[in-house]
Amino acid sequence: MENRFSYSDFENDLDSGKKKIIQSLRENGYAIIENFLSEERTIAMKEELTTLTNRLPIGRNDFEGYKTKRIYALFAKTRSFDDLAIHPLLLEVIEEILGMHQVLLSSPVGIEVGPGEVEQLAHRDDGSKLATFVCTIIL
Template sequence: MRADGDYGRDPFGKAVQEAEYGDRISTPEDRQRLAPQIRQLAEQGYVIIPNALSPAQLDAIRAGLDDVNSGTGFARSAFLGEKTQRPYGLLGKTDSVWPLAAHPDVVAICEAHMEDQIQLSSLTAATLHPGQLAQTLHRDDGFYNLPDPHGPLS
């Protein structure tokens, strides 16, 4: 989280780290306000938050991703996209992506869906270059040895 506090309450700050185990970052009021989005996630498996980021934040994210991509090669398989750059671990590579990870509405929706102990394990991006076809819709759960269909893993 940047020191300017631009993203609301700091979900990774000292106050949160010192909070009792089990406390949520979001408030009941946050989750109540977002009840339609929480319901949509449960029913449809996705949610879109219109205008969640300002144009300036989007420009900063794009610039940060451009910087990271300048040192990222192309993927090495047809499935991942041979004309696609896929930087991993973005939170450690550019501060510009923090508004995505620490957005108060995203945190509240995640806490409502997964309950009190949320953890972001990875933040990645995919930049498709000219000539790259879109990847087929899929879940990133193939590395779990579970038969299909199966329920949510988190």
């Protein structure tokens, strides 16, 4: 099963795209959607993140990294990312995978990894008894 998709292939047929993404998630545990954001949108989002991260100190511990900046509660600091939280394709995939039609979005974070930062292993936050689904958008 393919696990890499181009958003432009199903932008006008989200149902078809949703089915392929869900199948990849179930078979492979992940799916990559390339070109999910337009180049213009990506540039605008990067500029907004840069404006926000320029005001922040660099990381404070081994876990966060000493060369990385993190913007916690991102939606409280800018409206530029709101539409991602309610994007029809993302919501439908999340609801289908979790088997729920009400989801709670938590921990929207912007992360700027600085040059020379030590790698952080892929992980998920422990302690949650609720079903979880992780969606990462890389600009």
